[in-house]
Structure formats: structure tokens, C-alpha cells
Amino acid sequence: MSDLDDRLSLLADRLRTNDAVSRGELDRRMRKARRRRRLSVGSIVALVLVALVAGVMSLRDPGHARSVRVVGPTPPHARASQSSIALPSTPLYQQVAVVDGHVQLSGGFGNSPGCSSTVVDATTLRLGQVSRSNCNDPATQGVRVGIVNAYVPKSNTATIRVARTERRRDGFSVGPVVMTYASLSDTKPVSTTAGSWLWIYDVDTTNGPELLQVSAASGVVVNTVHMPTIYRPVMAANDDGLWLGPSVNETIPPVATVYHVSPGSAHVTVALGGHDWVCWLVANGHDLWAGTGPTCVQQTIRRFRGSDSRLVFAVADHGVEPNTVIGNETDGLWTMQWVPPPSAAGRLAVQLPQEIVGIDPDTGTEHVVAHLPKTPFTTETDESEGLVAGQAVYFHDSLYLLEPPYQPGADLGYSTLRRVALSN
Amino acid sequence: MLEPGSALAFDEWYRREWPRLVATFTLASGDRELGREIAAEALARALERWDRVSRMASPGGWTYRVGLNLLRRHHRRVTTELHALQAIGVPVDPTHAWIEDVELWSAVAGLPARQRAAVVLRYAAGMTEAEVAETLDVAPGTVAATLNHARAQLRSALSEPEGARRE
Numbered sequence: 001m002s003d004l005d006d007r008l009s010l011l012a013d014r015l016r017t018n019d020a021v022s023r024g025e026l027d028r029r030m031r032k033a034r035r036r037r038r039l040s041v042g043s044i045v046a047l048v049l050v051a052l053v054a055g056v057m058s059l060r061d062p063g064h065a066r067s068v069r070v071v072g073p074t075p076p077h078a079r080a081s082q083s084s085i086a087l088p089s090t091p092l093y094q095q096v097a098v099v100d101g102h103v104q105l106s107g108g109f110g111n112s113p114g115c116s117s118t119v120v121d122a123t124t125l126r127l128g129q130v131s132r133s134n135c136n137d138p139a140t141q142g143v144r145v146g147i148v149n150a151y152v153p154k155s156n157t158a159t160i161r162v163a164r165t166e167r168r169r170d171g172f173s174v175g176p177v178v179m180t181y182a183s184l185s186d187t188k189p190v191s192t193t194a195g196s197w198l199w200i201y202d203v204d205t206t207n208g209p210e211l212l213q214v215s216a217a218s219g220v221v222v223n224t225v226h227m228p229t230i231y232r233p234v235m236a237a238n239d240d241g242l243w244l245g246p247s248v249n250e251t252i253p254p255v256a257t258v259y260h261v262s263p264g265s266a267h268v269t270v271a272l273g274g275h276d277w278v279c280w281l282v283a284n285g286h287d288l289w290a291g292t293g294p295t296c297v298q299q300t301i302r303r304f305r306g307s308d309s310r311l312v313f314a315v316a317d318h319g320v321e322p323n324t325v326i327g328n329e330t331d332g333l334w335t336m337q338w339v340p341p342p343s344a345a346g347r348l349a350v351q352l353p354q355e356i357v358g359i360d361p362d363t364g365t366e367h368v369v370a371h372l373p374k375t376p377f378t379t380e381t382d383e384s385e386g387l388v389a390g391q392a393v394y395f396h397d398s399l400y401l402l403e404p405p406y407q408p409g410a411d412l413g414y415s416t417l418r419r420v421a422l423s424n
Numbered sequence: 425m426l427e428p429g430s431a432l433a434f435d436e437w438y439r440r441e442w443p444r445l446v447a448t449f450t451l452a453s454g455d456r457e458l459g460r461e462i463a464a465e466a467l468a469r470a471l472e473r474w475d476r477v478s479r480m481a482s483p484g485g486w487t488y489r490v491g492l493n494l495l496r497r498h499h500r501r502v503t504t505e506l507h508a509l510q511a512i513g514v515p516v517d518p519t520h521a522w523i524e525d526v527e528l529w530s531a532v533a534g535l536p537a538r539q540r541a542a543v544v545l546r547y548a549a550g551m552t553e554a555e556v557a558e559t560l561d562v563a564p565g566t567v568a569a570t571l572n573h574a575r576a577q578l579r580s581a582l583s584e585p586e587g588a589r590r591e
Contacts, residue, residue: 008528012550
């Protein structure tokens with residue numbers, strides 16, 4: 001045996017630990033996976049039923065067929081023009097955002113340190129020069145303030161600091177620790193920015209479930225709020241403050257569906273009662289759009305306005321089952337879905353088409369606006385999540401989408417940037 | 425629902441597999457906590473399908489395959505979190521102080537994805553080349569070639585002479 005074989009075997013031996021997770025932990029994870037799977041299977045059943053009904057109606061009344069759609073009427077730009085480019089494997093790109101009036105891709109370099117970013121020519125889709133930066137620099141993600149996670153060696157403890165872009169110095173700074181939390185399988189701090197504030201929440205901080213309101217300008221914590229226990233939150237912020245609720249992956253029964261914290265307030269209020277899960281939230285200006293339900297197959301889409309959570313509309317989702325929605329009042333609301341949503345029931349190495357779905361911000365009406373080419377869906381462990389955060393951005397009447405998520409023969413990074421022009 | 429016998433078999437099996445699983449995904453991910461998380465999630469998937477998985481020729485192989493796919497998904501979704509570990513000026517254990525052979529650890533992390541997968545399955549999971557081939561769904565010859573390439577790259581990174589042998 002060579003030295004190298006010895007060293008590899010020794011390294012592997014050192015990594016083997018006997019502190020296995022408990023059977024109870026595995027049972028809990030299994031129940032959560034089953035719940036997700038039930039949602040996927042349920043959505044397929046719902047789609048099939050709706051399609052059957054539509055088919056029967058079209059047979060009875062051929063003239064009616066064009067008006068019967070699974071997710072509502074198709075607007076004129078359903079035949080949206082599309083163009084795409086292949087993305088390189090070095091660097092790898094994992095996120096698209098609009099930064100300083102440009103579409104920007106960001107990602108990493110695989111196994112070498114640093115983050116990458118490049119500007120996309122919105123007309124030709126040509127990629128600009130690649131910039132390498134520190135991954136903690138918020139500018140890499142297209143924001144001016146963000147969080148930096150750090151794991152304390154030989155412990156389950158992690159800390160959060162605030163990183164801010166320092167335009168004067170053409171760099172960024174990282175402040176002191178603002179939150180210390182237990183880095184366990186059930187915990188995952190979340191953060192979001194809106195206006196002057198960065199909001200940070202974690203369920204298992206040294207002070208229990210806690211929300212921090214941080215000044216984006218100074219990085220200073222200006223408000224701390226004791227929160228309800230939510231292990232897997234969905235969170236969004238706008239000018240009226242912070243909104244969050246338990247996601248469909250939450251591990252404990254929800255006490256309320258959507259909570260609200262106003263800037264500067266020491267108290268959390270219930271914006272939407274009931275015991276539903278939050279499938280997605282979009283907050284902008286004084287508006288909040290939310291998809292909630294007992295499952296994400298049975299979502300109700302609502303719009304709230306103002307800090308008093310005044311309900312503008314509430315309509316039933318029609319089989320789209322949005323997972324992540326992007327947009328705002330001006331640009332519209334957008335999501336992407338697999339057709340049909342792939343369940344884990346034995347779908348191996350299949351290719352499935354996807355649809356871009358628009359959600360009218362004024363009515364909640366859903367409509368398919370574009371059909372995308374089939375995309376590989378590699379294994380049964382992938383879930384039908386549709387759009388995920390950072391995968392798409394709206395810019396100048398077009399959606400810029402990253403897909404599929406894998407480079408040929410490699411693990412990380414999207415392989416195609418697609419532009420879907422939504423105007424005629 | 426699991427039969428009582430199946431449940432017992434799963435408990436024995438997963439506790440036996442755990443050390444190798446956690447070592448494999450720690451080495452594959454370059455992150456101790458993530459390796460543990462992936463191992464636990466892969467085992468939960470196995471538990472969910474234990475009726476079927478337990479009858480497979482290699483329940484372990486199925487679980488490793490699931491774990492590698494989970495890791496791929498994780499990288500897709502949480503890249504910034506991973507990159508945070510490489511932060512400059514922040515105490516994030518950048519030297520992997522808990523690893524004795526940092527040089528080899530870094531060299532493995534620098535392997536292309538396919539080579540890294542083959543190496544961790546071969547050495548951390550302790551699989552034969554045939555088992556690695558089955559897990560990665562490639563021909564045995566491909567695994568042998570991939571491992572040879574990986575070893576050559578590791579030797580190059582470690583400045584270890586080709587064919588070096590221990591006394």
C-alpha cells in the first residue's frame with residue numbers, strides 16, 4: 001500500500017465518529033420527508049383531476065376548450081420569445097440578481113476560495129469580465145448589508161456578524177458578533193433586508209427565538225424582539241417591517257400563520273391567524289403577498305397592505321403550488337413550476353418541462369406566460385420545488401432564469417442562463 | 425409501516441453504517457457539520473423506504489447515492505453558507521484545526537467532483553471499486569481510471585513521488 005493510500009485511510013478513520021444521530025431524530029426527518037412527498041403526490045392528483053375535467057368540458061363544448069386552463073387564462077405574451085446561453089464550469093454561477101441596474105451572476109470557484117460575479121449584457125446575454133471577491137462581501141450578492149456565519153471550532157455553536165459595504169473604501173467591513181446560536185439540524189438563521197433595515201431571526205439563540213433589527217447604514221442592532229418558536233421560517237420585509245411564518249417544512253404545529261414586527265417595535269403581532277403553513281412571502285413597499293395553506297397544494301393567495309395588515313384580496317391557488325415567488329407591484333409576481341410537479345415516486349433521470357407562471361399582484365390570478373424546454377431532474381431525492389431563491393430575476397420586461405442546476409459532469413452551478421421576454 | 429423485525433434491522437444497520445457515512449460526507453463536503461447533516465438526512469430517506477431499501481443488494485450503496493445527491497442539492501441552494509467558511513478575518517476555523525492531515529484534506533477538496541466522489545467512497549466508505557462503480561452508476565473500469573487520475577492529482581498536490589511506498 002502506498003503512502004497516499006495510508007494517508008487517505010488514516011484521514012478517513014479520523015473522520016469516523018460513533019455519535020450517531022438518535023432514532024428519534026431520524027423518525028422526525030422521515031415524517032417531514034413524507035409530508036413533503038404527500039404534497040407532491042397531492043398536487044399531481046389535483047392536476048390530473050383538473051386536466052380530466054378540462055378534457056371532458058372541451059369534448060362537450062369544443063369552443064370552451066381554449067378558455068379552460070389549469071392555472072387560468074393565457075395572456076398574449078404566452079408565446080414569449082426566449083434566448084439562452086451556456087454558462088461556464090469555471091467559475092460556477094449559482095445566483096442571479098439585479099445590481100446597480102445590471103443583471104449580475106454570482107457564484108464561486110468550486111474548490112478554490114473566493115466568490116465570483118459577472119455582469120450580463122441584457123441584450124446579447126454575453127457575460128462580462130469575471131470579478132473575484134470575498135464571499136462575505138454583501139456586494140457579491142447584490143446587497144449592501146448581509147450576515148456572516150461563523151462556526152465555533154469543536155462546538156455546535158455559531159455566530160453571526162453583520163457585513164456592510166463600505167463604498168468610501170471600495171470594500172466591506174464585518175462588525176462584532178450580534179447573535180450566537182446553536183448550529184443544529186433544526187436551526188438555520190434567516191435574514192432579509194428592506195429599506196434601512198437588515199432583519200435576522202434564529203430559533204435557537206442564546207436568548208431563545210430572537211429577531212434582530214439592524215441598521216443597514218451602521219450595522220448596529222437597534223431592536224431585539226423575542227419571537228414565537230419557528231424552526232423553519234419564511235421571512236420577508238418591507239417598509240412596514242418584518243413578516244414571517246412557519247414554512248411547510250416546519251417541525252412543530254403552527255400557532256399562527258403570519259407574524260409581523262414593525263420597525264422599532266418590541267412586540268410581535270399576528271398578521272394572519274389560523275394554523276396554516278407559509279409557502280411563500282413577497283414584501284415590497286407597503287404590500288405583502290402571501291401564499292399560505294394547510295398544504296402548499298391548497299394555497300390561498302392573499303395581499304395585505306399597510307402595517308395593520310389590511311387584507312386586499314384572498315383567492316385560491318389553482319394548481320400552481322408556488323414555492324418561491326419573485327417580483328412586486330410594478331414588475332408583477334412570477335414563479336416557475338415543473339409540469340407536472342415530479343413526485344419522488346420512482347422518477348429517475350427524467351426530463352420535465354417547466355412553465356413560467358405570472359401572478360397578478362392586484363387580483364392573485366395565475367396565468368402561464370411561457371413554457372420552458374425540458375430540464376433534467378436527476379434523482380428521486382430531488383423534490384418538486386419549482387423556483388428557488390436566487391434562481392430568477394425580473395429585469396426590463398424579461399425574466400432571467402438559471403437552469404438546470406448542474407454542470408455536465410460536475411456538482412455545482414447552473415449550466416444555462418435563459419431570458420424569457422415577456423413583452424410582445 | 426415497518427415490521428418490528430425491519431425496524432430492529434434498521435436500527436442495527438444505521439448505527440453500524442453511521443461512522444462510515446459521516447466520514448464519507450464530511451470528506452466529500454469539506455464540512456464536519458454538513459457531513460453529519462447529510463448522513464442523517466440520507467439515513468432518514470433510507471428509513472422511509474426501508475421495506476424496499478432493506479431488500480436491495482446494497483442498502484448502503486443506495487444511501488451513499490442519496491447522500492451525494494443531497495450534497496449536490498445543498499451546494500446548489502446554500503453556497504454562500506459554505507463560502508462563509510472560507511471567510512477572511514473571521515474565526516471560522518479556516519485551517520480545519522480538527523483535521524490532522526490538513527494538506528491531504530485540502531488536496532481532496534481540490535479534486536474535481538467525480539474524482540472526489542470516487543475517492544471518498546473508496547477510502548471513507550471503504551467500498552471496493554466495484555461497489556463504487558455501482559454507487560456512481562458507472563463502469564468499473566471508469567472507477568479504476570478515475571481513482572488513478574485522482575491519486576495522480578493528489579500526489580502532485582502533496583508532492584509525493586509516484587509509486588511511493590511505506591517501508
